[in-house]
Amino acid sequence: MAQLCHSLLFLLLLSAFCITGATGRASHPSSRARAFVVEQCQATRYPELCVQCLSNHANASAQSQQQLAQYALAMSLARACYTRAYVTKVAAQLKQTKAKEYQAVKDCLDQINDSVGQLSQSINELQRINHDGEGNFLWHTSNVQMWLSTVLTEAMTCIDGFSGHAVGGKVRATIKAKVLNVAHMTSNALALFNRFVAIHRATRSKAQP
Known part of the structure; x- marks a missing residue:
């Protein structure tokens, strides 16, 4: 898992401005x-943040909902690793x-560790959709939706x-801001993933006789 986080350094650099209220x-x-x-x-629930974070990927997105959702998940994972x-x-x-x-910080860290794992699983699961065929589409999508929803719950549990607890005001505020940013980015990633799923299902429905 640590090696995966290290491999996301480039995304961390791209996402450095991906904080709520950023104007970059x-x-x-x-x-x-x-x-x-x-x-x-x-x-998405946070469209400005979404555009800020994903615009650098626009040229490579090939106007694919799945690729955009994949990239949004990777960005969320990168921020979770940083946090x-x-x-x-x-x-x-x-x-x-x-x-x-x-203890308060350790409990939050446990939640973040779980979130890193679930975001990583979500990325892998989305990749498997292309390899396992239509018969497993529902299984993969429900897994991703469950894991991302859990990440959002764990972020709020951390906060x-x-x-x-008398954790220093500045430290507490910084942790909360970083965790909230992960939650907002994950919320956006989930919305983009759900959009991909809805469009995929609509396309398949039209293709059926």
């Missing part, structure tokens, strides 16, 4: 490709001196877990 502009994708990304992102590294560092600093604060 992406590079210059073709107008047609960017229009495709903007259109797809309208199905895990930060929370791991904080936990190590607190472990020897502040037991109560450490709620700081209530009543």
Whole structure:
């Protein structure tokens, strides 16, 4: 899992501006490709964040809902890995001196570790859709939807877990912001995945006699 996170360094660089409320502009994708990304992102809960994060991928997306969903999942995983590294560092600093604060951060870290695994599984599962045939489509899609929904739940569990704990205000705010960013990106990835699933089903339905 750590090796996978290391391999996502390039995506981390691309996603550095993918934070809620960011105003940074992406590079210059073709107008047609960017229009495709903007259109797809309208199905998400955080469309501005979606466009900010995915515009750099617009030229390579080939206007494919599946590829865009795949990339959105990879970006979410990259941010989750980045967040895990930060929370791991904080936990190590607190472990020897502040037991109560450490436990709150450790509980959050456990949630993030689970999220990294579930996002990784989701990426692999989406890739298998192309190889296992139409008969397993429902199985793969339901797995991805379940795992991504769990990531969202775990993010909120992490944030709620700081209530009543005297973790330093700046540290607590930073962790919450990073975890919330992962949740927003994952929410967008789930929406894009659901859009791909809906379009795929509609296309298959029309193709049937």
